[in-house]
Amino acid sequence: MAEIVSLAEAIAATVHDGDTVAMEGFTHLIPHAAGHEVIRQGRRDLTLVRMTPDIIYDQMIGTGCARKLVFSWAGNPGVGSLHRFRDAVERGWPAPLELEEHSHAGMANRYAAGASGLPFAILRGYRGTSLASQTAGVAEVTCPFTGERLTAVSALRPDVAVIHAQRADRRGNVQYWGITGVQKECVLAASRSVATVEEIVGELDQRPGAVVLPSWAVSYVAAAPGGAHPSYALGYSARDNDFYVAWDAISRDRTAFAAWMDEHIYAARPPRPRTPGEA
């Protein structure tokens, strides 16, 4: 059964220095508040795993949480570069960043293999690309039935999965809908998991296309209303596209970035949990 705790408690209980941490959410439902809590708790030497590092990992890389990044697309969607990521790769600031780079299809299948308890997944991909030679964990295999040459990618098995969802009930069953991304696979592939939620309700009602992760498949649930911002939670908030545009200038400069993080993250406390029935 998932324990319902505060965000700070959930992160302290699950994310330790040196862990492999996957914080997923494909554009929608990105667990930013949880990422900020990892930064505030000062975690170091993390291997960060995420298909699209987005602003959340730009911030974690820029504040020195990460030793390694496992990813498939590291940009600011529709805007341009992730400058803290680029500064780490191009100039080693604040620390060198080891890369393990895949395609989206490869990453999605690696999570699916992890969730399935398999050592690898098979896809048609990577053939003829430089990625195949650059990245460990990509290999050619031959189909035992047809002889077709295919690509194997090693399973992802993070120590910790962190996701953001719309709701949980008081027993810790977690429900999310809209663009559901790769979060189910991520949680099921990981040893431990945290779901932050917009609200904790008495009972979950049905929502079209919703995914429900049963309480017994999740380690910790924490209320973090608005916890996806500047990403969003469908039905609760809209993607703050203006912030994504503004992040370009904030993150381009090391000093401006540090000042922004001081003011908005280090000085801030995690959002207060909201109890059922509260407005």
Add this chain to the structure above:
Amino acid sequence: MNSYTADEMMTVTAARALRDWMTCFVGIGLPSEAANLARATHAPNLVLIYESGTIGARPGALPLSIGDGMLAETAESVVSVPEIFNYWLQPGRIDVGFLGAAQLDKFGNINTTVIGSDYARPRVRLPGAGGAPEIAAACREVIVVLRQSLRAFVEQVDFVTSVGFGDGKEGRQRLGLTGAGPRRIITDLGVLQPDQDTCEFVLTGIYPGTSVADVKDRTGWDLRVSADLAMLSPPSDPELAALRGLLATMPAGDSRGSSRPISTAKGAV
């Protein structure tokens, strides 16, 4: 006739390459602009598929990301990320993949990963692959949209992120890639298409006011010109009005048209 920019001509030309009822896997940036313009003009039933898992999205405005809420809210179906790649893209169900590029060579191979020859110490670190390698491999055909420059149109790409024709004729067959590969490269100067015998991209169309010499000056390989070079027609008033209406829906600060040299890399999501 209205005056128009080279970028507008490029986006209109890209939109014209799409036909009604096609299924189209769309990257963000220029590809998304062109696909939504096609839907707003001659191809109202174009099926837009974004890698966020939104199938048949009908956004009323241009999304900034491939996962904006309006894509999910207007989609015929929303599926998970493993499903969009494994069930929908990989088997070859999608007619056309629409990609951007930071660098591209004469065989249509695309680099969106690093500029510089040393992967570990790149001169410029680009966003990387995203969905592009498998879109380039598996869609029935691929259209690439990017601005033409010596920086982008190179003899050899620094990193093959997504395969066009590989090392040339039958390069795709040797690699076992199932789709037909890139059929058009659409730029702010004209259109390039692969030679049937060599798979090398040659100039097949230019825009009004552009000369062949302009295009050659901004191409890093010895560009061949088709014997049937077409003069492409300028944007119509309805096309321009629709495009400007779409762009007006983007958030302020959109980097479109800025001088940042690698801004086209965002098209490769």
